[in-house]
Amino acid sequence: MNPSIFRKSLLVCCFALFLAFSGAGLQPAEAKTTVKVGYIGPLTGGNSSIGLGARNAAELAIMERNKNPGGEYAFELVSLDDECKPNIGVQSATKMAADKSIFGAVTHYCSAVALGTVDVYHRFGLPVIIYGAVHPDITYAHNYPEVLRIIGTLINQNQVASKFMLSQGYKRFAVIHDTTDYGKSHKEFFTKYITEGGAKVLAEFGVTADQQDFTVELTKIKSLNPEVIWFAGLYPQGVRIRAQMEKLGINAQFQGVSGLKSDAFITGIGPELAEGCLSFLEGSPLEKLPKGEEFMKAYTARDFKNAPDAMAPFSYVAMSQIMDAVEKVGPDRKKIAQTLRAIKGEDTLIGKVSYDDHGQNSEPYVSKYVVQDGKWLVWEDSEYASGKRNLKK
Amino acid sequence: MNRVAVFFSGLPGCILPALLLLAWSSFFLTAEDQISVFLSLISLAACVIVAVRMRWGNVLRDSIAAHERLWDACLIAIMLALLVLFREDHYSLFLLGTIMAYATAVMGLNVQLGYAGVLNFSCASFFGVGGYTAAMLMAGTGLPPLLTLPLGGAIAALTGCVLLLPVLRTSGHYAALVTMAFALLFRVFLDVSEWFGGPQGIPVAPLTIAGLDFSRGISWGDTEFSFYLKYDLLLLLVLCLAYSLTRRLERSWIGLALDAVRSDEVASACFGINIQRWKITAFTLGNFLSGLAGALYAMMLAYISPANFTFADSLLFLSILLLGGIGNIQGVLVATVLVVIIPEKFQVIQEYRYLIYSALVLLMIVFRPVGLLPRKPRVYTGNPA
Structure with missing residues (x-):
C-alpha cells in the first residue's frame, strides 16, 4: 500500500529492536x-x-x-x-x-x-x-x-554544630535559611540548641532557594551586628551570600550546614573570601x-x-x-x-x-570543616584549631 | 472489505479487540525485564501498523461510533477484568489507580481546552488543591470522608475563581502565562505555608466509607485482595461518572456552544452566545473534575507534597491531552495509559528511561501530530456510522 507508511513502520521496528537488544544479556550465570x-x-x-x-x-x-x-x-x-x-x-x-x-x-x-x-x-x-x-x-x-x-539526622549535625560554636565563645547569631524542608528543619534545630546554650538569635530570614540578591537581609543584619551569620541551605546560595556580605562590609563569621561543604563553594567565591568559613557534615572524610x-x-x-x-x-x-x-x-x-x-x-x-x-x-559521626587556603580541612587538622589562625570575632 | 465491516459492526467486533486489549495490557502490566517490556511495545506497534495498513482503523472507528454503549461497557469490563486479574498485585493495582485518577483530571482539562478552548497550564495545581483539601479536611475536621471528595473538587473550582478574571480578560499566549504563573505561585505558596506541611508534605488519612477502611485489604475465602482494589473500584466509578458527564456535555447544546466559543469568539458572540458565561462554566467544571480526581489520588497515595503538583506535572497532563487528541475523551483514556505506564516500565533501563521516553514522544509528534485519536467533526445528518 502506501510505501511511506511501510518505511516508517520499518523504522519504528528497527528502533524498538535496537532498544530491546541494547541492554540484554548482562546477567552472569551463578551456581549459588x-x-x-x-x-x-x-x-x-x-x-x-x-x-x-x-x-x-x-x-x-x-x-x-x-x-x-x-x-x-x-x-x-x-x-x-x-x-x-x-x-x-x-x-x-x-x-x-x-x-x-x-x-x-x-x-x-x-x-x-x-x-x-x-x-x-x-x-x-x-x-x-x-x-x-x-x-x-x-x-x-x-x-x-x-x-x-x-x-545521622540533622538533629545530630546541629547538636555538634551548636556545641562547637558555643565552645568557640560565639553568642550573637543572625540566621538565614532557605525555605525548603532542608533549610527549615536545620533552622529549627540549630536555633533550638543554640538558644538552649545561652546564645541569642538576633534575626531570622527565610529565602527562596533561587534568590539572587540578599542586600535587604544583609543590610538588616549589618545593623544588628552579629558575631556569626549562619546559613542553612546549599552552596550556590552560600556563594552569593558570602560575596554580598563582603560587598556590604559585614565582618562576621560565616557558618554553613552540610550543604555548604562542596569544593564548588570555594571555587565559586575564591579562596580569599572562603577562608575561615565553617561547615558540618555527617561521617568522617573518606581519606580519614x-x-x-x-x-x-x-x-x-x-x-x-x-x-x-x-x-x-x-x-x-x-x-x-x-x-x-x-x-x-x-x-x-x-x-x-x-x-x-x-x-x-x-x-x-x-x-x-x-x-x-x-x-x-x-553513632553518627559529624565532622567539622573549615576552609583554609582554598581547601576544606577537618577542623582538628587546621591551623585554626592549633591557634595559628583565628576565626572572626 | 464489506464483510469485515459487517463483522466489526456487531458484538463480535467488540469482543475480539477487547480481548486482545485485555491480553495485551495484562501482559504489559506484568512485564518486568527489558525483553518483555520491549516485546509488548513492539507487538503493540505492529498491531497498530497492521491495522492502519489494512484500513481496519476506520472500520473499528465506525464500529465504536455506532455501538458506543457496547464499547463503553466493554472498556469497563476490561478494567474490571484487569482488577480481578491483579487482585493481589499491589503495584499493578496502584498503577491502574494512578491511570484512572490522571484520566479523570485530564477529562477536566479536556472540558477547558478541548471544548471551550480555555488554556490551562495549571491543571496539576487544581489536582493538588483537591489533594490538599482532602488531607486537611480528613485531618482537621470530623466530616464524613466521602464528603471530602466532592469538597476537594468544589474547593478546586472555587480556587479557580481567583483566575477567572485574568483568564477571561486575556487570550492566547497571555492566558497561558496567567495560568503558568498560578502553577508556580501554588508551588511557592505550599512551600512556605507551615500549615499545609511546607515543602515536606503531609500525610493523608485513608478513606473510610460506612466503616469500610480503604487502607486494609479484603480477604474473601482464600484470596487476599489488595487494599488498592477498593480505591481502584471507587476511582473507576468516578472515572465513569466523569466520562459520561463530559460525553453528555459534548453532545448537548452546551457542548455546541463551547465548540462555537473555541472556534470563533466573534462569530459566536454575534449569534448571541455568552462567551464569558461558557468560558467560566468550562473552566470551573474542569477544575472541579481535576480537584475531585486529586482528592481521591491523594487518599490512595497516603502522602502528598508540593513536589507532586509542579508546573512539570501540569505539562504532563497537557501532554496526555495532546497525545490522545484534543477534545476526544476516548483518546484521553488511551493516552493516559501510555503516559503513566511507559516511563514506569522503562525503569528497567534506569537513568536512560526519560531519554527513551522523550524519543518516543518525539516520534509521536513527527508521525502523528494530531494525537492518537483525533476528535471527529460533529455529524448531524443521518446515522454517523
Missing part, C-alpha cells in the same frame, strides 16, 4: 542461590548525581560480594528511580516492597520521599536502610521494625577512614560513569549490612529486619554503626 536486593533513589532529575553515585556504590558492594567465593548466596540488584518526588517514590516503593522476591533495600536521598514511603515498607514488611534522607521524622515519628537509617582509600580505589576501578558523590559510602555500607544479614539468617524479611536492628558498634567504612530502638544509627 540468587537473592534480590533493592535500591531506590533519584536516578533522574536535579538530584541524580547523588542518586547515581549511591546506586553505583550499592552495585559495587554487590559485585564485590558476588566475586567472593565464600557465602551461600549470590545477590542481584533491582534498582528503581524515585525522581525525588513522593508520588513516584511511593510507586517505586510499592513495586519493590510488594515483590516478595526482594529481601531488603537501600533507599532514598530526599526526605519528602522517605517520609511518604516508610509506611509502604512497613505495610509490606520490607526491611530498608535509608542512606541519605536526614529528616528526623523518618525514623522518630513511628517505630516500624523494618525501617532503619544509617545516616582506614578503608576509605580502598573504597575509592575500588569505585574508580569499576569505571562507573558518575562520581561517587556524598552519599556513596553510606549506600555501600547499608547494602553490605543487608547482604550480611541475608548470609546470616537467610532470605527471610522479618529475620533480616531483626538482624539489622541488632547491629551494635559494627566497624564499617563510615565508622562505627549502631542502630537504636527506632532503627536510627546512633
Whole structure:
C-alpha cells in the first residue's frame, strides 16, 4: 500500500529492536542461590548525581560480594528511580516492597520521599536502610521494625554544630535559611540548641532557594551586628551570600550546614573570601577512614560513569549490612529486619554503626570543616584549631 | 472489505479487540525485564501498523461510533477484568489507580481546552488543591470522608475563581502565562505555608466509607485482595461518572456552544452566545473534575507534597491531552495509559528511561501530530456510522 507508511513502520521496528537488544544479556550465570536486593533513589532529575553515585556504590558492594567465593548466596540488584518526588517514590516503593522476591533495600536521598514511603515498607514488611534522607521524622515519628537509617539526622549535625560554636565563645547569631524542608528543619534545630546554650538569635530570614540578591537581609543584619551569620541551605546560595556580605562590609563569621561543604563553594567565591568559613557534615572524610582509600580505589576501578558523590559510602555500607544479614539468617524479611536492628558498634567504612530502638544509627559521626587556603580541612587538622589562625570575632 | 465491516459492526467486533486489549495490557502490566517490556511495545506497534495498513482503523472507528454503549461497557469490563486479574498485585493495582485518577483530571482539562478552548497550564495545581483539601479536611475536621471528595473538587473550582478574571480578560499566549504563573505561585505558596506541611508534605488519612477502611485489604475465602482494589473500584466509578458527564456535555447544546466559543469568539458572540458565561462554566467544571480526581489520588497515595503538583506535572497532563487528541475523551483514556505506564516500565533501563521516553514522544509528534485519536467533526445528518 502506501510505501511511506511501510518505511516508517520499518523504522519504528528497527528502533524498538535496537532498544530491546541494547541492554540484554548482562546477567552472569551463578551456581549459588540468587537473592534480590533493592535500591531506590533519584536516578533522574536535579538530584541524580547523588542518586547515581549511591546506586553505583550499592552495585559495587554487590559485585564485590558476588566475586567472593565464600557465602551461600549470590545477590542481584533491582534498582528503581524515585525522581525525588513522593508520588513516584511511593510507586517505586510499592513495586519493590510488594515483590516478595526482594529481601531488603537501600533507599532514598530526599526526605519528602522517605517520609511518604516508610509506611509502604512497613505495610509490606520490607526491611530498608535509608542512606541519605536526614529528616528526623523518618525514623522518630513511628517505630516500624523494618525501617532503619544509617545516616545521622540533622538533629545530630546541629547538636555538634551548636556545641562547637558555643565552645568557640560565639553568642550573637543572625540566621538565614532557605525555605525548603532542608533549610527549615536545620533552622529549627540549630536555633533550638543554640538558644538552649545561652546564645541569642538576633534575626531570622527565610529565602527562596533561587534568590539572587540578599542586600535587604544583609543590610538588616549589618545593623544588628552579629558575631556569626549562619546559613542553612546549599552552596550556590552560600556563594552569593558570602560575596554580598563582603560587598556590604559585614565582618562576621560565616557558618554553613552540610550543604555548604562542596569544593564548588570555594571555587565559586575564591579562596580569599572562603577562608575561615565553617561547615558540618555527617561521617568522617573518606581519606580519614582506614578503608576509605580502598573504597575509592575500588569505585574508580569499576569505571562507573558518575562520581561517587556524598552519599556513596553510606549506600555501600547499608547494602553490605543487608547482604550480611541475608548470609546470616537467610532470605527471610522479618529475620533480616531483626538482624539489622541488632547491629551494635559494627566497624564499617563510615565508622562505627549502631542502630537504636527506632532503627536510627546512633553513632553518627559529624565532622567539622573549615576552609583554609582554598581547601576544606577537618577542623582538628587546621591551623585554626592549633591557634595559628583565628576565626572572626 | 464489506464483510469485515459487517463483522466489526456487531458484538463480535467488540469482543475480539477487547480481548486482545485485555491480553495485551495484562501482559504489559506484568512485564518486568527489558525483553518483555520491549516485546509488548513492539507487538503493540505492529498491531497498530497492521491495522492502519489494512484500513481496519476506520472500520473499528465506525464500529465504536455506532455501538458506543457496547464499547463503553466493554472498556469497563476490561478494567474490571484487569482488577480481578491483579487482585493481589499491589503495584499493578496502584498503577491502574494512578491511570484512572490522571484520566479523570485530564477529562477536566479536556472540558477547558478541548471544548471551550480555555488554556490551562495549571491543571496539576487544581489536582493538588483537591489533594490538599482532602488531607486537611480528613485531618482537621470530623466530616464524613466521602464528603471530602466532592469538597476537594468544589474547593478546586472555587480556587479557580481567583483566575477567572485574568483568564477571561486575556487570550492566547497571555492566558497561558496567567495560568503558568498560578502553577508556580501554588508551588511557592505550599512551600512556605507551615500549615499545609511546607515543602515536606503531609500525610493523608485513608478513606473510610460506612466503616469500610480503604487502607486494609479484603480477604474473601482464600484470596487476599489488595487494599488498592477498593480505591481502584471507587476511582473507576468516578472515572465513569466523569466520562459520561463530559460525553453528555459534548453532545448537548452546551457542548455546541463551547465548540462555537473555541472556534470563533466573534462569530459566536454575534449569534448571541455568552462567551464569558461558557468560558467560566468550562473552566470551573474542569477544575472541579481535576480537584475531585486529586482528592481521591491523594487518599490512595497516603502522602502528598508540593513536589507532586509542579508546573512539570501540569505539562504532563497537557501532554496526555495532546497525545490522545484534543477534545476526544476516548483518546484521553488511551493516552493516559501510555503516559503513566511507559516511563514506569522503562525503569528497567534506569537513568536512560526519560531519554527513551522523550524519543518516543518525539516520534509521536513527527508521525502523528494530531494525537492518537483525533476528535471527529460533529455529524448531524443521518446515522454517523
